[in-house]
Amino acid sequence: MEEFDIGPELRNLVQLLHDEERDLSPPPRRFPSVSMEEVEDEDQHDPLPSSPHPFAFPTRPTLYPEPYDHPTAGFAMFFYEVPKSPPPLYNTKLTDPDTFKEAYWLANLRCSQRAKNPYFELPRTRCWYWKNMSELNQDVDLLPHGPEWRCRTLRIPGDSSDVIVHLWMRDIVELVRHLIGNRRFMDQMRFAPELHWASDDRSQRVYDEMWSGDWWWRMQNIIKDGSTIAPIIIAADKTHLTRFSGNKYAWPVYLSIGNISKDIRKRPSERATLLLGFIPVHDLKHISNKEHRSERSWQLFHTCLELMLEPLKTASIKGVEMLCADGGVRRVHPILAAYIADHPEQVTVACTRRNRCPICLVPAKERGDWSKWYDVRTVRQTLDALEDYWEGYSQTIVELGIRPTRPFWEELPYFNMATCLTPDLLHQLxxxxxxxxxxxxxxxxxxxxxxxxxxxxxxxxxxxxxxxxxxxxxxxxxxxxxxxxxxxxxxxxxxxxxxxxxxxxxxxxxxxxxxxxxxxxxxxxxxxxxxxxxxxxxxxxxxxxxxxxxxxxxxxxxxxxxxxxxxxxxxxIRELGAPDGYNTEITERLHIDYVKVPWDTTNHVNALQQMAIYIQRQESWALLRAYLFETGQLEDEDGHEEILGDEEMGDDEGELEAGDQDPGEGEIWHPNPRLWIAKRPSLGTRTGYDLMKRHRAPDLITSTKNYLAQLTNDPSSLALSEHSKFKVWARFRLHHDPLPFFPAAEPQTHHTTRSGAFDVVLIAPEGDSEVEGLHRFQAGRVRVIFEVPRYLQDLCSEKLAYVELFRPFSQGMAQPASLYTTGHMMRNQKRCTAVVPISRIRMAIHLVPRYELLDFDGAITAKTDLLSIHNSFFLNKYVSHFHFIVMEYWQKQREAREQ
Structure with a gap:
């Protein structure tokens, strides 16, 4: 029996009673092994120093990657031939797509197993393959799944009695093997570090994925050239099991690897982040002294993490041969690189007091001072201070703000506290x-x-x-x-x-x-x-x-x-890449799949064991789903979803060509979205009078005549009146492709206009314009989207928009907010309006009233239309990250021209 003596001494607070490995599936696992053919690849064995690095290729046209300076970094020792279609791994009735869909639906209902059994008694399922959930689960347990679960039992001594807790965990090296070998991630994976540059002259570094940061590059210098680094990303967060259970908590620990793109890691449906284990949660009330109770609680956390990460002590240094997603066998060194946590857990990881920084040595009373800079904490410094404390000298840990805890990273190779704790966008910002x-x-x-x-x-x-x-x-x-x-x-x-x-x-x-x-x-x-x-x-x-x-x-x-x-x-950011890959929001979302739903399926007795079984079965379902998708038997339902907003347009929408494309060689980018609108008028046919009243478009007829007059030599033939009938639409969509100057931003779809809201848009000038950036466009509020009557269709078949115009945007930004301003365009104390083809509408924008200038005596409520009442507005560049990036880009281009 392996033991950690738990007594009053602070170095040893947790005793490992049993290292019990509990196989949650019945042995043996009955599925055939994968048959592969080893293929020689001389180029991979002896690459020339001048040959192109196989992993440093741009993820977008305007990114210039620089490969690691030794071409064998991340190279495979040899390759297996990866078949284009997966081999037949399964021999089970669950591979029938219809059976799979029904069984998958039933297994994933958010209720207990007993509550699902009545489904098998229905007339249509009485002759099914299974008679109850127990039989179905027996077949699921025979399917391939992730690494096995095991339970370690620990004893925590107290004043007069001991407490026994159970640590449920999986082998971290096997989890890394599972992730790095997942063929689903093959096109979204790297095995060597890169430097990313914004231009070919290498004057501007860019940080996005983990492999673009300095940590991986520096670590590759330490590990021998022919090896592959798997940067371990740990995320942990204690959470309520249910909002109704009071003191019921779970403390899941998640794992992913930096070799996989953060865009994949952020999506729970991809299962690129797996559950490593559950830290046991206990109030330790059997310890009466609050200080001792806190110390035992901290030590329990560190002991559990030490046990979870123990295989890394050897694997990080010696490496482990692993079959990777591309078919290459590499010597992989899994190394802890990043730890995602909120501030309370960050200080627990760093063994620091709550009022001290877990990264640097700033004194508690100087944390709000921007002018001073302090050295970062180091592993050696912290361990030396703790050693002094255990030898009877406590002044050092007091000065450094260190808790008396034996840290899990004490013997962890290459651990760097200053770079490991990631920015927390959710809780810190x-x-x-x-x-x-x-x-x-x-x-x-x-x-x-x-x-x-x-x-x-x-x-x-x-x-x-x-x-x-x-x-x-x-x-x-x-x-x-x-x-x-x-x-x-x-x-x-x-x-x-x-x-x-x-x-x-x-x-x-x-x-x-x-x-x-x-x-x-x-x-x-x-x-x-x-x-x-x-x-x-x-x-x-x-x-x-x-x-x-x-x-x-x-x-x-x-x-x-x-x-x-x-x-x-x-x-x-310079060390690990963009913070969006380490957001604690990812952890919050994972709690649903790995904690909340599994908890709901248990009877709440020995819940962690039941949750582990459920999670293992979910992995089996996910692997089977991926197999059926790869073999073409099932559609991938976990792919990208296009969000249509609060009103979907339906199947009868069509794409219209946008206006003339801006010159591809132009120095400044301008939006030219694809435009989608329903084929049939969603608001039917309306008279001009109805539109003038209901849509508050008093000049609709006049403005339409003015527009049509530009298209004919005989304006007198334009027979339009308030009795004319128009086909009317409630909305259309503008779909923007990825920005060429910032392709990492997601494509955007803007909805214009929603019923009763009348969105404001940017309208492109008619014909060529030498003006660039924001000032190229004029703002207009869309009141009506329509087509002219049928008898005028030969003259104008385009869909049109009646808009209320705004003044050109201010040349300078209003300070200190750094926002452009505009207001109503008036003529003879009347709003200027126009009719324009919707193909000239390029972007939806958000105008915010300048409230300090508001001169309105009535009560302002949620229904007050300040876009009509007020006459001075800010252009809100913060309405979305897309708008912020575009406005910032235009401002930079303008400043560059003015220099």
């Missing part, structure tokens, strides 16, 4: 600095009623959450709510008399938007550093001892760990 601090401080300055009034009357925009009751009813922010408010917050407060408040808020929101980019250049990182500097220069505006919702003095910024952690974002 969205919900943290923005949701919990910036919003509350600005509310205290502006007043809750005023901010509610503004959020209630905010003009609508597709996919933008509208706070119809304001934000004061929100007592606890979610990540989605914080992001939704962040998309309107800067223009919401932009005209406040307190300019420093606007500067401070805008700098944090800018930092937040840049940190969420899927790809960051050195210019982006410099801009993030500038954003932090701007915030610290203006943060004194949030100090007011007389306002209980603001800070009493400068020292209170030291009590905000989230603020200090932002200073480490840039360095860690």
């Amino acid at each position: 969205n919900k943290g600095m923005f949701g919990e601090h910036i919003v509350n401080w600005c509310t205290a300055i502006l007043g809750a009623d005023e901010l509610d009034r503004r959020t209630q009357s905010m003009p609508r925009f597709s996919k933008l959450r509208h706070f119809s009751e304001g934000i004061s009813p929100l007592t606890q922010w979610t990540g989605m709510e914080a992001k939704a408010l962040g998309s309107t917050f800067v223009p919401l407060i932009a005209d406040s008399p307190d300019g420093e408040m606007v500067t401070a808020a805008r700098s944090i929101v800018d930092f937040m938007y840049r940190a969420h980019k899927p790809e960051l250049s050195e210019d982006d990182l410099a801009a993030m550093e500038k954003n932090l500097e701007e915030f610290h220069d203006a943060k004194h505006v949030f100090i007011n001892p007389e306002n209980k919702h603001l800070l009493k003095d400068q020292d209170h910024f030291n009590d905000i760990p989230k603020l200090h952690m932002l200073t480490h974002f840039v360095d860690i």
Whole structure:
């Protein structure tokens, strides 16, 4: 029996009673092995130094990768011939697609096994292959699945009794083998580090995937050239098993590898992140001393992680031969590279106190000071301090803010604390600095009623959450709510008399938007550093001892760990790539598949064992689904989903060609989306009078005549009146392809217009224009989407839009919010309107009223149409990340031209 003596000594707080390996499937596993043919590949055995690196190829046309300087990095020792179609791995009735679909549906119902049994008693299923869920599960247990589960039992001594806890876990090396050999990820995988450049002259580094960061490149220098590194990504987060169970918790630990693209890792349906194990959760009330209880709790966490990661102590150094997704056999070195966690768990991992930074040595009372820089923590320094403590000298751990805990990484090769803890976009930025601090401080300055009034009357925009009751009813922010408010917050407060408040808020929101980019250049990182500097220069505006919702003095910024952690974002991005690949939101989503749903299927007795069985069966189902998809027997239902928004257009929509393409050789990109609109008019046929009244389009007939007059030599023949009948549509879609200057951003679909909202759009000029960027376009509010009557179709068959026009955008941005402004275009105290082909509409935009200039005596509610009542607006570049990237691009191009 292997033991860790748990007694009063702090080095040993957990005793391993049993290393019991519990095979959750009946032996033997009855499926044939994979037959492969070994193929010699001389080029792979002895690559020439000048030959192109096989893994350094651009993921997009405007990315210039530089391969690792030794061509054998990530190379295979030899290759197996990977068949184009998978071999017949299964010999089971579940491979019948119809049977699979029905059994898969039943097995994945979110209820207990007993609750599913009545399904087998239905007339249509009485002659099924199985009589109950037990028989079905027996067949599922014979299918291939992921690595086996095992249980380790640990004893935690207390004052007068001991507590026994169970650690459920899987072999981490086998999980890595499972992931790196998954053929599904073959096209989204790398085996060697790269440097990414924005241009061929290599003047601008770009950081996106983990293999583009400095950590992997530096680690490849340490490991011998012919080896392959598998960067281990660990994520852990204690979570409620159910919102109704009070103190019922689970503490799952997830694992993925940096060889797989972050776009795949972020999607739970791809199963590129697997469950490594469950850390046991116990209140340890059998230990009366609170300090000792905390120490035992910390040690339990570290002991469990040490057991989970124990195989890495050898595998990281010696490597393990693994069959990879491309058929190559490589010597893989799995090395812990990244740990995804919120702040409480980060300090637990680093063995630091809650009031200290887990990454650097900044004193607790100086965390809010931007002007000073401190050395990062090192493994050796922490271990030496702990050794001093155990030998009776405690001053060192007090000065360094270290907890007396034997860390799991004590003997872990190549562990680097300063680069391992990843930025937490959810808790440190969205919900943290923005949701919990910036919003509350600005509310205290502006007043809750005023901010509610503004959020209630905010003009609508597709996919933008509208706070119809304001934000004061929100007592606890979610990540989605914080992001939704962040998309309107800067223009919401932009005209406040307190300019420093606007500067401070805008700098944090800018930092937040840049940190969420899927790809960051050195210019982006410099801009993030500038954003932090701007915030610290203006943060004194949030100090007011007389306002209980603001800070009493400068020292209170030291009590905000989230603020200090932002200073480490840039360095860690350079090490590990873009933070969106390490967002704790990924963990929150994984809890559903690996914790919440499995818990619901148990009887809550020995729940972790039942959950482990359920998860293993889910992996069997996933592997079988992937097999049926590869063999063409099943459609891939886990692929990309196109989100159509709040109103899907249906099957009768068609694509229209957009306007003339901008010259491909042009220096400045301009949007030219594909336009989709229903083939049949969704609002039917309406008279001109009806449209003029219901759509508030009083000049519809006049503007339509003016447009048609440009198309004919005989304007007098245009017989249009308010009695004429028009085919009318409620909406159309603008689909933007990936941006050529930033292809990492997802393609966008803008909906224009939603019923009752009348979206604002950018309208391209008619014909050629020398103006570039934002000022090339004019804003217009779409009131009607229509076709002219049938008798005028020979003259104009295009679908048209009646728009209310806005003035050209301001030449400069209004400071300190850095937003462009516009207003109604008027002639003789009347709104200017026009009719334009919808092919000239290039982008949906969001205009926000300048509330400080609002002159309106009536009550402002969620139904108030401020786009009509008010006459001065900000162009909201924060309404989506797509808009932020485009507006930032145009601004950079303009600044470059003016230099």
